[in-house]
Amino acid sequence: MLRYVSVSLLLAAIIVARRPDAVTRPQFWAEDGYVFFYENLTLGFPRALATLYQGFPYLTHRLIAFAGGLVPFAAAPRIYTTSTIALTALILASFSLPGFRHLVHSDGLRVLFGVTAVCLPYDREVLSTPTNLGWFVAIWLSLLSVMRLPAAPWRIGLLTLAGGVAIFSTPLAALNLPLWLLRAWHGRRRRVPAEVVASLIFVAALAAVVVVTRNLGTARSLVSIYPGGFLAFVADRLVGFVLSPAALRAVHDAGTVAVGAVAVIVLAVLFAAVWVGRSRSLTAVLVALYFFLGSMLLLLLGRPVLLLLAWPSVSYRYTIFPMTMLVLGVVAALDGLPAGMTRRLAGVALAGWFVWAWSSRFAVRPFIDQHWPHHATRLEQKLASGSREPLIIPMNPPWAPLRFDAPAE
Numbered sequence: 094m095l096r097y098v099s100v101s102l103l104l105a106a107i108i109v110a111r112r113p114d115a116v117t118r119p120q121f122w123a124e125d126g127y128v129f130f131y132e133n134l135t136l137g138f139p140r141a142l143a144t145l146y147q148g149f150p151y152l153t154h155r156l157i158a159f160a161g162g163l164v165p166f167a168a169a170p171r172i173y174t175t176s177t178i179a180l181t182a183l184i185l186a187s188f189s190l191p192g193f194r195h196l197v198h199s200d201g202l203r204v205l206f207g208v209t210a211v212c213l214p215y216d217r218e219v220l221s222t223p224t225n226l227g228w229f230v231a232i233w234l235s236l237l238s239v240m241r242l243p244a245a246p247w248r249i250g251l252l253t254l255a256g257g258v259a260i261f262s263t264p265l266a267a268l269n270l271p272l273w274l275l276r277a278w279h280g281r282r283r284r285v286p287a288e289v290v291a292s293l294i295f296v297a298a299l300a301a302v303v304v305v306t307r308n309l310g311t312a313r314s315l316v317s318i319y320p321g322g323f324l325a326f327v328a329d330r331l332v333g334f335v336l337s338p339a340a341l342r343a344v345h346d347a348g349t350v351a352v353g354a355v356a357v358i359v360l361a362v363l364f365a366a367v368w369v370g371r372s373r374s375l376t377a378v379l380v381a382l383y384f385f386l387g388s389m390l391l392l393l394l395g396r397p398v399l400l401l402l403a404w405p406s407v408s409y410r411y412t413i414f415p416m417t418m419l420v421l422g423v424v425a426a427l428d429g430l431p432a433g434m435t436r437r438l439a440g441v442a443l444a445g446w447f448v449w450a451w452s453s454r455f456a457v458r459p460f461i462d463q464h465w466p467h468h469a470t471r472l473e474q475k476l477a478s479g480s481r482e483p484l485i486i487p488m489n490p491p492w493a494p495l496r497f498d499a500p501a502e
Contacts, residue, residue: 096200097186097187097189097190100189100204101179101186102182103186104185104186104207105179108182108211112217112221112459113459114459115174115178115220116174118462119175119221120174120460120463120489121222121489122222122489123222123489123490124224124493125173126488126493127488127495128146129141129151130161130169130495131495131497133155133158133159138155138159141155141158145306145310148310148311149302149306149309150261150305151262152261153261154223154224154226156258157176157226165469166469167465167469167470174221177223178220180226181211181221181226182211184232184233185417188207193240196380197377197425197428202424202428203424205424206421209423209424209447213412213417215409215410217457217459218410219413225413228263229413230259231388231414232413234269235265235418238269238272238295239272239380246287253291256295256298257298260295260299264309264395265414267299268384270296273292274292277289277292277293312397316397316400318393318400322393323393324353325349325352325353326389327356327389328355330412330416331355332352332356334359334416334419335446335450337449337450338454363378366429366439367426367429369430370429370430372429373428374426377422377429378422381419381421381422382422384414384415385415385418385419389415396411399411427439427440460489463487465486471484472497
């Protein structure tokens with residue numbers, strides 16, 4: 094517990110160092126305001142939850158909006174950003190717990206997983222907004238799916254409850270269905286009823302989400318997914334993981350063959366490390382690659398239009414889950430290397446490489462100050478007076494203002 098709390102505080106500090114304005118000048122971002130805040134305010138929590146956004150409930154986001162609705166309007170963005178930073182840190186720090194030693198035995202490397210995950214190159218809206226928290230919730234749910242569960246039934250019960258909330262918060266939950274079925278089968282063989290029950294509850298929760306949403310919030314599109322497009326999409330993610338912005342542009346300018354060659358090299362280096370470690374880390378690396386490739390496929394099934402966008406045009410929020418799973422694969426491969434000089438040299442070389450690739454994107458641009466406290470006062474006055482005069486509040490990004498009683502365009 095001491096390690097978990099300490100790592101959580103460390104990760105939260107790194108997030109704040111990257112996005113200090115999320116603490117000094119908290120503001121809504123996009124759906125934080127015009128969907129979650131607006132609908133919680135105008136509909137109330139139960140009706141807002143029943144009003145699916147893009148065909149999905151996003152339960153965790155709605156719960157944060159509910160908490161934000163319990164304080165004065167001026168303080169609501171702080172509830173949103175603080176909750177998101179805390180949950181992100183707690184989620185990634187969970188890998189430091191002993192329940193993951195079967196995947197990565199080294200305690201230090203499991204801590205490194207969380208540190209590396211919050212240092213990945215992200216857009217400015219990623220690390221402190223409920224809008225993008227669902228990606229990190231999906232990471233926690235996938236980690237939970239391969240975690241060694243505690244012995245105490247009440248602890249399993251709490252994890253099951255939290256897992257159920259996560260399933261209603263991210264469409265990527267479907268990625269874990271094979272693992273839940275495998276865990277149920279394994280628990281039955283070992284005669285561990287609590288493990289079987291927890292797995293079946295997860296399966297039932299996913300089935301309920303499918304019934305409620307019908308298609309897990311998939312967007313309709315005329316774009317079709319084809320193998321070549323999927324492979325190109327995967328190659329782009331691999332290249333973006335290991336190169337600096339300048340090197341990334343140079344590789345893209347060199348053409349598709351260059352992108353594919355770099356992607357193959359990345360995978361070759363990963364499996365070379367597994368081979369050097371005599372396959373001790375093979376299972377963990379394969380699990381990480383399953384999550385990486387599976388999330389890419391689910392992303393394209395849900396948003397096929399991403400195939401039409403080149404890598405620089407694709408928002409980094411779509412890389413949160415797959416890139417974090419690549420971090421898991423790299424950390425597992427390091428853990429499998431022979432202890433001693435080989436592992437230390439590999440770790441130092443890898444750290445140096447990532448500093449070169451990611452350091453220019455560590456500091457994240459702050460949001461534009463839209464003076465939310467001033468507009469919050471105007472909103473309070475409008476609601477208190479019952480005025481129907483239109484109120485349009487500027488927000489980040491500028492194309493997503495918060496509109497009250499505005500005429501339909």
